[in-house]
Amino acid sequence: MQQIKAVNEFVIRFANVNGTGSASANNLFAKSIFHMGIPVSPRNVFPSNIQGMPTWYEVRVSEKGYLGRRGDKADIIVGMNIQTLAQDIENVGTGGYFIYDCTSPLDEHLIRTDILMLGIPISEICLREYEDPRQRQLFKNIIYIGAIAALLDLEFEILKNLISKQFKGNEKLIIPNIYALELGYQYAATHFSCPLSLKVKRADLVADSIIIDGNTAAGLGGVYGGASVCGWYPITPSTSVVEQFGKYCQRLRIDPATGKNNYALIQAEDELAAIGIVIGAAWNGARTFTATSGPGISLMSEFLGLAYFAEIPLVLINVQRAGPSTGMPTRTQQSDILACAHASHGDTKHILLFPATPTECFEQTIAAFDLAERLQTPVIVMSDLELGMNEHMCAPLKWNNDNRYDRGKILSAEQLDEVENFGRYLDVDDDGICYRTLPGSHPEKGAFFTRGTSRDPFAIYSEEGDVYVDNMERLNKKFTTAKSLVLPAEINKSVLPLAIGLVYYGTTSAAIDETIELLAKQGVCVDTMRIRSFPFGQEVEDFVEQHQQLFVIEQNRDGQLRTLLIKELNLDSHKMIEILHYDGLPITANFISCAIQKSLTRDNNIAAKSQVGSR
């Protein structure tokens, strides 16, 4: 049998039962790879359940820096879940390794000869070493990490340091954990020929990166973006955005003089109230946000229409999951693009931002506050479960102390005094953005009625058709103004003009470098454009114009961004080819490159056939 040989380039998958404490052990493994200076991308594949269901944790180790999901079979699987044992053994690639608890022997029929099956009597060791049943369970996880350290040549010192860091403040847990690591390490070292043909080797490839999940970064974006009011309702996978916001506020938003909170965090009764709270706070001039996922977007749509029409600035972070309806609550998708771009009845359009990394979750959340206040409208940050709930290696978060929040066009009492004839919806600057006043700021001037009904430039109720149309056209003008304010698309173009362009956004980005390389191997060269905002700027139009064929890569069934591009830019739909992946797992480079290859071959065949026909 030929074993797979690789250094710093493989996929290892841990199969566990959820609620058994495996998450922190698996995380310890991923972190230790990172500490060896090797790029790493861990992913949780978990059920919508708290205890007893199968869960997988997959870690891609990639010296080349390929951080997207690799897909296919894994090189190593650690099978700790009896329910999924057969499936896990099946999912090891030929020449790979299966590590399992051999306390009770494996069924004959499960044994594969094209992989190496390494049994470690983990339960037996725990039974021997620990009295407490809970410890017997928890330390199983640490023992297999110890064994893997020996098998993969992971520096033991790094694991020890990480354990010490993890249990800082609870020192009595450090020694027992390190002991458990040793137990696994020693067993593997004495029973197997370590290291395996798959192993890690210290490198210097992570620079000053951090490893953080997108939701934490977005929550920090709320803190740094100056949000002082947040209304929210728990929903997977967005919950941790607000929980992390709250956690950091407890640390960073306590008034030094009084010890009082410089923020208000309110868990509402539902998503309707959550965004209602945000709208009320924004109306009163606070920076404010909420986070939700698909079902919450449906519920918030009524209020999003009000905020659009009444021109209330707010930030909404949508951590997308697989829909429709309850869909797959713990699986990822990019399927709310159209629902968010046009949330609510009537003619509405919302500003969307598409972060691709946790760093961008942080930066774009902050940018969203500026954009919302500048444009006096909702801004929706379109994250997803893959980005929000998994840890990603990314550039450190940066803040420049010279940054100033853009609070947009708000008239102070002094400025109001200078205004002859205040009208809340008067387009004074001819950019569609009008001046607003905050309640309580001036005793005589500037008060008006904010409403979801049609009104004239002076905020007076009106059902006159002309007045209504003028206002709707002005809102459109504002949306045009937004094009020059939102984040431009990130374009990578070859020096020579190329016929093919890839268009993508969000978490698909992690698979793109690898896709380009896979395509290049097949002789296909492509330019790329990463969309970062809606509305689309001129650069998007130009890129489409410059290419004969565009592959729009998305993680939804219906090609939602493609629809939006075609409609907004009035494009020829034939040159926009959809590449769609929506099974709930993150898209892979392999999938994209195969789909593109297939499409190109088919088109060539058609071209060839039509040539034959014309002869």
Place this chain on the structure above:
Amino acid sequence: MSYQKSTFHHPELAVNDLGLTYRDYEASLSTLCAGCGHDSIGAAVIQACAELSLPPHRIAKLSGIGCSSKAPTYFLSKAHGFNSVHGRMPSIVTGANMANRDLTYIGMSGDGDTSAIGLGQFSHVIRRRLNMLYMVANNGVYGLTKGQTSATADLGSKNKGGEENLLDGIDLATVALQMGATFVARSFSGDKKQLVPLIKAALSHEGFAFIDIISPCVAFNNHANSSRSYDYVREHIQTLTVTDYVPVKEEITTECPEGTCQDICLHDGSILRLHNAGEDYDPRDRRKVIDTMEDHRERGEILTGLLYLDPTAEDLHAKLTTNALPLNTLSESLLCPGSEALELINTSFR
């Protein structure tokens, strides 16, 4: 509406502590039906705010959708208003109050807006103990959609077409009590003498103050066999307590003989004096209040006046220990922790 309200008034009209007359608290001419109870509520709000010398621009008036929710257009033109969406005013006012605790919040809603589509938000804004005055102009009918029975309509009450209401009505004052409101009153739009001191007391209360105001709909629910007509309400009204509001600056001059009245001190030091309450009635005793309300309900009486008051109530800001400064005034330096803190955060993720 093209009609203009006359700005002409008597040169010696009384002024309040701010040098303002009640006319400074008015707004545009009402477009509600002539005789609509809601306009009387608006007039009571104007009188109460003027007499309390509240700066009009420091009041925020919020509403949902419906006739009642249109009403804030017709009082306090110098105050910002927010006519939001149906049944959702409570969440908006929650956010507004969290952002600026220094304004006075008046929520104006109706029975459709509050007892049907908005019952959830109504319950939860009470549960949150938001510092606000929440008024329901309660007429048992949907006016803007022309006469459908609402969820507060009494069992057996007939609509204009003669159809009988088959379901029990929701008593919003009872709901408010159950949800933890710290000031609960019921009144009648036709009884300004009772309503004005109740509104003043509610505005002086630092917590959630609810006033259920029976406000007959002259267009769709003022007929015989309706239990919300002016005539029916007048016949069945029972005043639990006659309420006087004594502002902080005024000295109480009249004695309060044992057993005939009670004085309750409000958050701002003003006094609420209750007359004819009966010897064993204590508006601070929640269980007894619920009993009393049920007794009257069984007898088919509409019990009005101050029903319940917790003068020691704490509002949501106290519970959340938010800064005494309104959050919308915090400077960037207080909101943004800066780059050094972020460096430490980065390190924690390595």
